[in-house]
Amino acid sequence: MTDEKRTTIDSTDITIDQKLIDEGTAQLNSEIQVLENWLAELDSTGDDDAEVAAARKSYHDMLSSRREMLSALAKQAKLQAVVTK
Numbered sequence: 001m002t003d004e005k006r007t008t009i010d011s012t013d014i015t016i017d018q019k020l021i022d023e024g025t026a027q028l029n030s031e032i033q034v035l036e037n038w039l040a041e042l043d044s045t046g047d048d049d050a051e052v053a054a055a056r057k058s059y060h061d062m063l064s065s066r067r068e069m070l071s072a073l074a075k076q077a078k079l080q081a082v083v084t085k
Contacts, residue, residue, distance in 0.1 A: 028070040035063040
């Protein structure tokens with residue numbers, strides 16, 4: 001598939017209502033804040049046992065995933081703005 005055709009498909013086949021984008025953005029920002037708070041709490045305890053290390057890794061993985069989703073949603077919102085103009 002050519003880049004031109006892929007861009008056409010990407011920009012015309014995927015449309016998300018702006019309200020849904022806003023709600024998704026707010027939800028992801030909220031989840032990111034919670035995960036950051038949990039990580040800060042873990043860091044403040046000074047514990048470094050296996051259970052804390054596993055929780056820290058899990059929270060970091062979840063945080064990374066949420067940030068990636070937020071980035072993808074922001075890109076979609078920009079695409080949506082271009083398509084609807």
